[in-house]
Amino acid sequence: MTTLAIRDVIVRYGADSDETVTALDRVSLTIEPGSFVVALGASGCGKTTLLNLMAGFLRPTSGVATFDGRPIEGPSSERGVVFQHGALMPWLNVIDNVAFGLRLKGVPRRDRHQRARGILRLVGLEGMEERRIWQLSGGMRQRVGVARALTADPDVLLMDEPLGALDALTREQMQELILDIWARTKKSVFFITHGIDEAVFMASKLLVMSPRPGRVVASIDLAFGRQFTEGAKAGEVKAQPEFIVTRERVKQLVFSSRQLAEGAL
Secondary structure (H helix, E strand, O other): OOEEEEEEEEEEEEOOOOEEEEEEEEEEEEEOOOEEEEEEEEOOHHHHHHHHHOOOOOOOOOOEEEEOEOOOOOOOOOOOEOOOOOOOOOOOOOOHOOOOOHOOOOOHHHHHHHHHHHHHHHOOOOOHHHHHHHHOHHHHHHHHHHHHHHHHHOOOOEOOOOOOOOOOHHHHHHHHHHHHHHHHOOOEEEEEEOOOHHHHHHHEEEEOOOOOOOOOEEEOOOOHHHHHOOOOOHHHHHHHHHHHHHHHHHHHHHHHHHHHHHHHO
């Protein structure tokens, strides 16, 4: 497995206009093989810009983004993306949405459907292959989005706040599902969220980001998600005194960075 690295990256939008916005300011981080890295911060802190760099959707103004030691110069099947709203195609059924990337690669229909069925079992959607997207619940649609990203067998999953639009119960179920998939596949994950509890529960490394310009103000190693994947119940993990103390510490970091940014305006 390979390492994804961001080194001293600056991203500015509107560099040729009078309204230049610095989205990221000298950000450095490393996503080690098999890690679950979560970026947490208020809207406008550059989380999605950071993910877009990793995905190859944009280039840094300065600094470098690398994968396996090579500069990231565009999108690649090595880095699968799960979007916030799924970005699914409603005219296709579930299995054809999941197998779409393989179709673009020219994989024969029988082979790509076989691969897609295996991934649909992994995300708990076995038997739903022929359903249309509009027939699915929000949680099921997000499972389809995760399955589509996994079907290409990427080394890294990049997840852009995939649970933000879900109700509270479905969101908790999806947290557990994603952690289970992470444990089973051993893939690296970069996950964006606004949810403090979600971030503390899921991350093996939590990055707290400041409001614009986006900077990493804290990097915290955590083990609550691994406790869950090793058999502990999610409710028991979240009820631990250590979890509660960590959550409050992270909350203070988030609000302190926001207050500092507001004071600089």
